Amino acid sequence: MAVLADIGARPVRSQADLDACLNDVLLTASEMLQISRCSLWQFAPDGSGIECMAYVDDPGVPNIVGVSINAASHPGYFSELRTNRLFISDNTQTDDRLASLRPYLAEAWIGAMLDAPVVIGGQSWGVLCCEHRGGPRQWLVEEQSFVANLADCVAIAITNLQRAQAEERLGQAEGRLRSLLSSQEKQTAAVTVDPLTRLPNRDALRLRLEELAANRSGYAIICIDCDDLAKVNDSLGHAAGDTALSVLAQRLEQKANRFGMLARLRSDEFALLVPGVHTPGDLEAIAEVLLTEVRTPVNIAGHTLTQSISLGIALPERLEDDADEVIRNAATAMRRAKEQGGGTFAHFDPTMRHQAVARLRLEADLVTALRRDELQLFYQPIMALGERRLMGFEGLVRWIHPKEGVIPPSQFIEQAEESSLILDIGAHLFNQACAQAARWRRLLGDGAPTISVNLSARQFADPALIRLIDSAMASHKVPGKALKLEVTETSILAHADLVLNQIHAIRERGLAVVIDDFGTGYSSFSHLLQFPIDGLKIDRRFVAQIGQDRRSTAIVDAMITLARSLELNLVAEGIETPEVANYLTAHGCWGGQGYLFDRPLSAEAAMQRLELALPEPEPLGKAAQ
Known part of the structure; x- marks a missing residue:
């Protein structure tokens, strides 16, 4: 759903960002499920209980932030939280798992509960509680899926804050380190290499593009994607997938170095920067060289595989065009090549942008x-x-x-x-x-x-x-x-x-x-x-x-x-x-x-x-x- 996508994509870089995001999650749950009370609880570090961190409820209802529930006193409920994706109770007054909590729930008029554990890094961080006031309520499958996804949004938001805090600490440490480096060491540190393939990475590619822009030099980008890496990962395991990717990088580099700089962008995606002014025919010839190179079968983890790649070609319309946009255009053309069955290349043209918009519209239409x-x-x-x-x-x-x-x-x-x-x-x-x-x-x-x-x-x-x-x-x-x-x-x-x-x-x-x-x-x-x-x-x-x-x-x-x-x-x-x-x-x-x-x-x-x-x-x- 679009609302889940919006919450999941929200940047969270401070505690204030997180508090706002969690409040929106609770309000969203309250509105979509038509319930008045929704709350977020966090496990104690030793797992001995949970404490309410945030909630939304009707006006005048007592504040429950800081209220804690002891695990030892309510073993049935906590056992369910630790072992299941969801805790579903259509009737709290007849549910034996809630026997010890029944007085608390009756006092708050809670007739039905739909709770989803919040899991971070494989560990239970807390629980998102959605509570229906009044009599029993049968929770629909769609509602169950929605609450589970909301709990995942909470986990993503908390993880993003933890990552941002770690990045801030790392940035501070790097700042202190840079102050100790000599100018020569700074220049060496700026050279970035992908650890798996030993190719230049995206940052190195961007530095080279900045040099070309400063000299007002022309260039082209050929984006390259491995068509069958996911299949290798699924069938033979991720170790074999890493081997296949390293072998592919070596084969591409042997040919690509004649034409320009090959860099690994992410996962199974590479980019070849070809300096100079080139015709579409020149770039197609380069693409054919790369396609031919990878068609020879190779042995990966005891299996003979024929690797396949899809390529997308893009040129800047003007020398002052943003280099990141040119890379995006090449990636869009590469996806077109994959849609055509892979093992081929495609040139970028502006109509592909409209097709990308159409894909977004299709997703909305599917909802x-x-x-x-x-x-x-x-x-x-x-x-x-x-x-x-x-x-x-x-x-x-x-x-x-x-x-x-x-x-x-x-x-x-x-x-x-x-x-x-x-x-x-x-x-x-x-x-x-x-x-x-x-x-x-x-x-x-x-x-x-x-x-x-x-x-x-x-x-x-x-x-x-x-x-x-x-x-x-x-x-x-x-x-x-x-x-x-x-x-x-x-x-x-x-x-x-x-x-x-x-x-x-x-x-x-x-x-x-x-x-x-x-x-x-x-x-x-x-x-x-x-x-x-x-x-x-x-x-x-x-x-x-x-x-x-x-x-x-x-x-x-x-x-x-x-x-x-x-x-x-x-x-x-x-x-x-x-x-x-x-x-x-x-x-x-x-x-x-x-x-x-x-x-x-x-x-x-x-x-x-x-x-x-x-x-x-x-x-x-x-x-x-």
Whole structure:
């Protein structure tokens, strides 16, 4: 939500800044949840209790700042705070966890509570308390997510103040150190080098740009981004990712030094400063040299990888143009190259600025779409190939836009995944799937088809996921066996320890866990299958090549053999021809989906499809015999 983004992005460099930010957090919670009392409490250093640091409440209510609550006297409440993402009580007077606090809550007329721990550096700093006066109140999933995000905003604000204070102390220390340095030592200290790649960093690049500006010399910037670093990190670990980045930096530097200065800007992003006046053709030739250099496979952590980069090219329109703006323009062009599939370059042009604005507008429109229930699941049939029998559906999101019509996920999901919106969208769609499963089960009982729901990497790693699942299933009275959760290889391997616990918790609730797009990551089968999963889905790019490409066909055969030996359900995606369906059936693949059977259907059309799949009822006369 925009209000969370505003709070999270607010600069906090002093205690006054922090106090103002925390007050806004409390007022925001009070307004959005329509509650009168909201407070922030801090744990004692030894964890023996919490003390109220700030609050908002109705006029005339006694001030609670400085009031403390002892942990030893209220073990049930404090145990929940230390172990859960949220403390949710719909009725404080019947909640056994609050038995010791009941007199205090009754005196303040508190009927329901929604508390979120504030966690900083992996340690509990305090708790954000949202209290509803009056009778019981059932907290919505959206409200729970909102309060959890607000607690994260508090953590960010406090962390920013701590960082600012540390930077101030460091600045003072550096000032004292500089006063002791000779002029020669000062010049040496000004040279900054990236510790991982040993390349000049952004500050060194800026100094060189300042020299060019002082001499009124022309230049160009080529921004370079590693296309697949995130995939390497997720599949092989961050140590392998650092190795891949260092190797890439060395390869680029070998060629880039002929043209100018290569610097590391951040993470997997570099910039090549090319001094002098150049034509677009000159810069394209340089880009091609760099692209060609990195295409040769390299060995990283025992795996042969082909690295890929995307490049963005920008020139200052005038010599007096701000150098930082030129770098931003090159980065914008580089993102365009990535959108085109990576492994290429793009020139900056002013229309890209308008597209950046459009991306911001899209994010705002998505917030509105969530509020108006415009994001809807469409259901693609999953067939048992041997019997050609309907077994379930995969829920695929579509945006039903009031002006643009049906918008496919390819036009908005990627941007949603770059922000916290994907968590809100995921919660909305999971609740929608539960509601649909409940409707079908009321009509068909245990014969109702399962619904498979896709989880993003961020959603799968979210500590609040299990609470979301419990809340949605309880709200719609849906058993776990009615649902399957689909996750990608990289989602599982990105946070292996956390994900393992998540999978166990999901399967304990009766839901099946299926790996989607199997075979597309860098992970080995043996590594991936250490996780307790229920099924696999063969990616459509392999299925489409069955009978045409020997390597793809062999991969599919291996997956079928693997799944059968491990007794895992296997579904092939993207089946479009009878020949492919027959091949998969003959070789023992259990299930399949694709346009051969049906496109993704609206809920109403899916119901009609179900009715066609049901057996004909017996005639009344025959039943009476």
